[in-house]
Amino acid sequence: MEITQEMDLYQKLMILSDAAKYDVACTSSGVDRAGSGRGMGNCIAPGICHSFSTDGRCISLLKILFTNECVFDCRYCLNRSSNDILRASFTPDEVCRLTIEFYRRNYIEGLFLSSGILKNPNYTMELLYQTLYQLRSQYHFEGYIHVKAIPGASQELIEKTGFLADRMSVNLELPTAESLRRLAPHKTRKKILAPMRQVQIRRKENKEELVLYRNAPRFVPGGQSTQMIVGATPESDFQILSVAESLYRKFDLKRVFFSAFVQVNQDALLPALPGGPPLLREHRLYQADWLLRFYGFTAGELLSESRPNFNAALDPKCDWALSHLERFPVEVNQADYYTLLRVPGIGPKSARRIVQARRHGTLDFPALKKAGVVLKRAVYFITCNGRQMYPLRIEEDFILRNLLQVCERRPAETVTYRQLSLFDDGQMLGEVPEKLKLAGM
Amino acid sequence: MQGETKMVIYVCEDCVDGIFTGVYNAWASRLGHANVALRVEGPTDLELFAEYRSVETDAQKAQKVADTIRRRMGETSYEMIYRAALANAPEKADCIYRVLAVGLSRHTDSRIARHLIEGLQDTNACRIFELSRKVQNEAHRYEGFVRFREIEGGVLFSEIEAENQILPLIGEHFSDRFPNEHFLIFDHCSGDCLVHAARQQWFIWRGAGKELPEYLEDRSGFSGRGAGRESCGKDPEKARRVEESADGIRKNEEQLSSERIEKIKYPAYSAAGLPPVSEEEIQRLWRGFCGSISIRERENLNLQRQFWPLKFRKWMTEGSGQESRL
Numbered sequence: 126m127e128i129t130q131e132m133d134l135y136q137k138l139m140i141l142s143d144a145a146k147y148d149v150a151c152t153s154s155g156v157d158r159a160g161s162g163r164g165m166g167n168c169i170a171p172g173i174c175h176s177f178s179t180d181g182r183c184i185s186l187l188k189i190l191f192t193n194e195c196v197f198d199c200r201y202c203l204n205r206s207s208n209d210i211l212r213a214s215f216t217p218d219e220v221c222r223l224t225i226e227f228y229r230r231n232y233i234e235g236l237f238l239s240s241g242i243l244k245n246p247n248y249t250m251e252l253l254y255q256t257l258y259q260l261r262s263q264y265h266f267e268g269y270i271h272v273k274a275i276p277g278a279s280q281e282l283i284e285k286t287g288f289l290a291d292r293m294s295v296n297l298e299l300p301t302a303e304s305l306r307r308l309a310p311h312k313t314r315k316k317i318l319a320p321m322r323q324v325q326i327r328r329k330e331n332k333e334e335l336v337l338y339r340n341a342p343r344f345v346p347g348g349q350s351t352q353m354i355v356g357a358t359p360e361s362d363f364q365i366l367s368v369a370e371s372l373y374r375k376f377d378l379k380r381v382f383f384s385a386f387v388q389v390n391q392d393a394l395l396p397a398l399p400g401g402p403p404l405l406r407e408h409r410l411y412q413a414d415w416l417l418r419f420y421g422f423t424a425g426e427l428l429s430e431s432r433p434n435f436n437a438a439l440d441p442k443c444d445w446a447l448s449h450l451e452r453f454p455v456e457v458n459q460a461d462y463y464t465l466l467r468v469p470g471i472g473p474k475s476a477r478r479i480v481q482a483r484r485h486g487t488l489d490f491p492a493l494k495k496a497g498v499v500l501k502r503a504v505y506f507i508t509c510n511g512r513q514m515y516p517l518r519i520e521e522d523f524i525l526r527n528l529l530q531v532c533e534r535r536p537a538e539t540v541t542y543r544q545l546s547l548f549d550d551g552q553m554l555g556e557v558p559e560k561l562k563l564a565g566m
Numbered sequence: 567m568q569g570e571t572k573m574v575i576y577v578c579e580d581c582v583d584g585i586f587t588g589v590y591n592a593w594a595s596r597l598g599h600a601n602v603a604l605r606v607e608g609p610t611d612l613e614l615f616a617e618y619r620s621v622e623t624d625a626q627k628a629q630k631v632a633d634t635i636r637r638r639m640g641e642t643s644y645e646m647i648y649r650a651a652l653a654n655a656p657e658k659a660d661c662i663y664r665v666l667a668v669g670l671s672r673h674t675d676s677r678i679a680r681h682l683i684e685g686l687q688d689t690n691a692c693r694i695f696e697l698s699r700k701v702q703n704e705a706h707r708y709e710g711f712v713r714f715r716e717i718e719g720g721v722l723f724s725e726i727e728a729e730n731q732i733l734p735l736i737g738e739h740f741s742d743r744f745p746n747e748h749f750l751i752f753d754h755c756s757g758d759c760l761v762h763a764a765r766q767q768w769f770i771w772r773g774a775g776k777e778l779p780e781y782l783e784d785r786s787g788f789s790g791r792g793a794g795r796e797s798c799g800k801d802p803e804k805a806r807r808v809e810e811s812a813d814g815i816r817k818n819e820e821q822l823s824s825e826r827i828e829k830i831k832y833p834a835y836s837a838a839g840l841p842p843v844s845e846e847e848i849q850r851l852w853r854g855f856c857g858s859i860s861i862r863e864r865e866n867l868n869l870q871r872q873f874w875p876l877k878f879r880k881w882m883t884e885g886s887g888q889e890s891r892l
């Protein structure tokens with residue numbers, strides 16, 4: 126359908142942002158880049174939330190597709206070639222303009238540019254490259270750019286584009302090669318992993334270049350991320366989390382995002398999901414992902430072949446602690462940082478404060494509270510100077526019953542689980558924006 | 567007799583320099599820490615058996631105190647104290663004094679002085695930590711929530727209502743981000759305005775609220791009016807340079823004509839032969855975007871409200887409801 130010409134910028138933006146909304150992105154990339162003074166923009170490592178959409182997710186980037194035309198026919202995607210929908214394409218100039226005008230009004234932190242496959246992967250990647258090139262060199266934009274690497278595009282194009290972007294991502298789409306074959310007939314696992322590997326290797330080389338020449342151009346300084354759809358295919362939480370873990374290890378990814386499957390197409394191969402997108406599952410996976418990245422947990426500690434899915438009623442950390450009661454109670458005045466981190470109710474921030482404050486004397490329970498420890502959860506797992514806060518049994522059933530009162534409630538109940546923090550560890554209560562970033566919302 | 571001693575209360579201006587000057591005066595009085603207290607100006611109950619001394623803000627004294635804090639307690643502690651001094655909390659002045667009484671004392675071991683604020687055992691230190699965090703969080707949120715609109719001459723204008731005096735904390739961020747823009751961020755609560763002229767040092771225009779409306783009305787160029795009035799940049803050194811740069815703005819005015827700025831900013835616009843987009847149209851595009859980016863199946867207004875409290879939305883372009891989707 127070629128109706129692009131008659132559409133005005135507003136209509137295009139509506140179509141192409143609507144089509145991009147299922148992609149997860151955040152700006153907490155770890156890129157800190159001061160402005161050069163010659164253009165516009167800088168990058169802030171922890172990221173900045175600029176707004177929030179009615180689904181409660183943070184809006185920080187102008188998240189758009191370059192085009193929603195697509196020659197592929199992925200069954201889970203609204204843009205699949207067999208769907209009869211309104212199609213639109215931006216021009217590179219239009220994207221630059223929107224980015225610049227939004228950015229200078231402080232609406233956004235930068236651009237997230239993805240695309241359907243127009244004609245073929247190379248043609249599409251070239252357009253993305255052109256857009257970034259103009260934005261950087263003609264509009265002097267120095268803010269954050271996250272761009273998709275199109276699987277199947279030439280190495281050369283991906284390399285060129287990577288020198289203009291802060292972050293690149295290739296979507297894994299589905300957790301296993303088998304599922305991909307079923308739902309995305311034009312894609313293969315191999316084709317998806319190839320650009321991911323390329324970016325990984327090039328980044329490594331670039332780091333060495335930067336050691337030698339401080340002013341060498343930087344290649345994807347914010348690293349790579351990827352995304353998996355959860356709930357469209359039959360994989361278990363254990364499989365999904367293990368895939369995430371190996372992506373972190375083997376591909377040096379910065380983030381793995383999970384996206385609860387939203388039914389947009391009627392297709393016999395897709396599950397019906399009468400209860401809506403599996404949000405609780407997505408939430409548990411993000412919590413577990415957090416445990417992998419910041420708490421020193423491994424996937425195998427949290428789940429196993431015999432217990433492949435997360436507990437709906439308890440967050441993964443509480444769940445783990447309950448099945449490892451032999452490790453508790455922990456003496457807060459002595460335990461090291463990593464041991465403290467494993468206590469429900471203690472997060473990285475409060476653990477750090479405890480370790481710092483211990484230098485000035487022994488801590489009592491009120492001091493722990495000031496450090497940000499959530500005592501109503503931690504009490505079952507800690508002692509202070511050899512004493513519990515009040516006499517408690519360290520026994521699974523007893524703790525479980527009590528924790529269920531103070532841990533997250535299930536979403537069916539009055540409060541939805543998403544209103545509660547990622548963990549009630551308190552460590553994130555102070556800085557809401559970061560927390561969102563890290564929660565991948 | 568000890569009991570006869572009257573408490574002496576130093577009343578300072580509610581800004582960093584004011585509080586630091588108060589610290590200086592109280593310390594120099596040699597009355598003994600137990601016999602002095604600090605307050606910031608504002609409605610407080612007068613204590614009967616106390617003597618009130620009003621503190622005249624003195625940039626040099628404040629600078630001395632700032633330097634001493636940095637030297638004795640380190641940069642991190644200084645930043646925390648600085649941020650606490652910007653908080654909307656009347657007790658902050660005395661908390662700061664109490665902590666400094668220990669931290670700057672010759673009898674305090676220097677390692678202890680440097681880590682004083684981390685301690686969880688001291689109430690005043692804890693309070694400073696809390697206040698500092700609160701102020702920093704608010705400043706961080708406003709780095710995202712500030713909304714500019716373009717007014718005459720390509721100047722970007724923004725209004726906020728901040729609980730704490732966060733303008734000095736966000737000046738660096740926005741200047742680094744928009745070095746070639748003229749922008750103003752006006753805080754309705756403090757009545758102060760952050761002023762940045764393209765490629766100049768930013769500064770705080772104190773009490774801008776009184777003059778701003780007329781300033782906005784008759785702006786023909788960027789005059790940098792009100793510059794040098796009083797500036798509270800984070801770095802007192804830098805703040806002092808503001809006076810000069812304010813002069814600089816006036817001098818460079820012709821040189822910085824908006825036409826030239828346009829050229830620096832958007833050489834590509836004219837190259838591509840694109841027509842200008844009006845301010846209203848850009849706002850409409852943004853509101854439309856905020857609506858269409860939301861996933862209906864995941865709708866959760868409570869969550870949205872939790873992260874984006876209503877009080878922030880008042881001055882935000884998309885705050886008054888997002889336009890319906892296509």
Ligand code: SF4
Binds near residue numbers: 198199205241242
């Ligand atoms: S390649 Fe597949 S997922 Fe991507 S836009 Fe096309 S149909 Fe959608």
